[in-house]
Amino acid sequence: xLPTEPRRILHADADAFFAAVEQRDDPGLRGKxxxxxxxxxxxxxxxxxxxxxxxxxxxxxARTLCPDAIVVTPxxxxxxxxxQRIFEILERHFRVVEKASMEEAFVDAGGLAASALELGAQLxxxxxxxxxxxxxxxxASTKVMAKLAGRQAKPDGLxxxxxxxxxxxxHPLPVERVWGIGPATSRRLxxxxxxTVGQVAxxxxxxxxxxxxxxxxxxxxxxxxxxxxxxxxxxxxxQSIGSQSAxxxxxxxxxxxxxxxxSRVVERVARRMQSAGRTGRTVELRLRFGDYSRATRxxxxxxxxxxxxTILGAARGLMAGATPRIERDGLTLVGLTVRGLGGAGQLExxxxxx
DNA sequence: TCTGGGGTCCTAGGACCC
DNA sequence: TCTGGGGTCCTAGGACCC
Numbered sequence: 001x002l003p004t005e006p007r008r009i010l011h012a013d014a015d016a017f018f019a020a021v022e023q024r025d026d027p028g029l030r031g032k033x034x035x036x037x038x039x040x041x042x043x044x045x046x047x048x049x050x051x052x053x054x055x056x057x058x059x060x061x062a063r064t065l066c067p068d069a070i071v072v073t074p075x076x077x078x079x080x081x082x083x084q085r086i087f088e089i090l091e092r093h094f095r096v097v098e099k100a101s102m103e104e105a106f107v108d109a110g111g112l113a114a115s116a117l118e119l120g121a122q123l124x125x126x127x128x129x130x131x132x133x134x135x136x137x138x139x140a141s142t143k144v145m146a147k148l149a150g151r152q153a154k155p156d157g158l159x160x161x162x163x164x165x166x167x168x169x170x171h172p173l174p175v176e177r178v179w180g181i182g183p184a185t186s187r188r189l190x191x192x193x194x195x196t197v198g199q200v201a202x203x204x205x206x207x208x209x210x211x212x213x214x215x216x217x218x219x220x221x222x223x224x225x226x227x228x229x230x231x232x233x234x235x236x237x238x239q240s241i242g243s244q245s246a247x248x249x250x251x252x253x254x255x256x257x258x259x260x261x262x263s264r265v266v267e268r269v270a271r272r273m274q275s276a277g278r279t280g281r282t283v284e285l286r287l288r289f290g291d292y293s294r295a296t297r298x299x300x301x302x303x304x305x306x307x308x309x310t311i312l313g314a315a316r317g318l319m320a321g322a323t324p325r326i327e328r329d330g331l332t333l334v335g336l337t338v339r340g341l342g343g344a345g346q347l348e349x350x351x352x353x354x
Numbered sequence: 355t356c357t358g359g360g361g362t363c364c365t366a367g368g369a370c371c372c
Numbered sequence: 373t374c375t376g377g378g379g380t381c382c383t384a385g386g387a388c389c390c
Contacts, residue, residue, distance in 0.1 A: 101361090102390080282382085294385085296383085297383085
């Protein structure tokens with residue numbers, strides 16, 4: 001068996017994406033704390049993050065932490081446009097580009113003559129010149145390492161983890177810093193006194209599976225050894241299309257209001273499915289109650305559809321089953337997702353999100 | 355300070371089939 | 373009649389990500 005070259009994977013991520021687009025387009029916002037989204041923080045500039053403002057935080061809390069923050073309404077068209085321009089640059093330079101989100105991509109940077117440092121620097125320069133945004137680049141031999149390198153280098157940075165240096169970089173990191181280890185898994189690890197990746201690396205896979213479950217155990221075991229075989233994958237079709245609407249908790253909603261909200265999310269989902277040319281078989285109703293507990297109810301149809309009336313019919317049937325719980329606890333969110341998608345997914349560019 | 359909106363993948367149990 | 377194993381589909385819930 002011939003020794004294989006270590007892979008070279010590059011992760012590129014636009015810094016504070018929505019907020020940076022706002023600062024780019026309005027010079028008056030530059031150098032100032034900017035929050036995108038009023039009710040809930042969709043994105044915060046680094047100036048706002050310095051005050052402790054984080055995305056997904058309630059707007060009231062954010063304004064308490066940072067009273068001088070300038071709050072702007074999201075401008076989706078501008079973000080979609082900036083995203084497309086970043087991806088055009090990536091696709092010019094690399095054959096395989098995996099879109100991880102609007103502002104984030106993995107690319108296969110193997111087989112190119114330029115050094116990782118040169119590639120990263122050029123990419124950052126080009127995005128800054130042509131799109132006017134700062135991106136951070138991490139390069140390493142696996143996806144998770146490239147992602148973590150970028151995380152360490154943020155904002156507006158570049159970090160290459162050279163082959164052979166991975167474990168020295170990885171082992172001092174606290175477990176919750178690792179991509180894929182969230183609050184539940186890190187809580188379980190910490191309960192066993194495991195605070196760093198290096199400490200986790202001393203346990204067997206079987207021990208880790210007992211502590212955090214089968215899949216998560218396998219994952220943390222592998223990651224602690226920098227084993228991550230996941231390939232960079234371009235152009236995967238979407239697996240589900242959904243929409244949801246939060247309803248507040250101030251006042252109980254009448255059945256008519258709930259049905260209207262349900263109709264609205266069904267309309268949105270059906271419209272997006274049709275513009276993407278997709279159909280789906282499983283209709284899933286997502287509910288959140290007055291105490292913020294959640295439930296889902298699903299129903300698989302005999303045939304795939306994108307017809308709003310069919311989807312709405314299934315959704316109403318599911319909703320009827322949840323009526324007693326809703327009457328008791330109140331409803332604060334209604335969501336609807338269609339899974340089991342078929343149709344021409346390959347042509348999808350994510351544009352129907354606009 | 356009461357917590358948006360869009361996704362992906364895993365787990366566990368039951369139904370059903372061979 | 374009872375027991376066992378493997379596979380697929382489906383539902384409900386959970387974890388994680390941006």
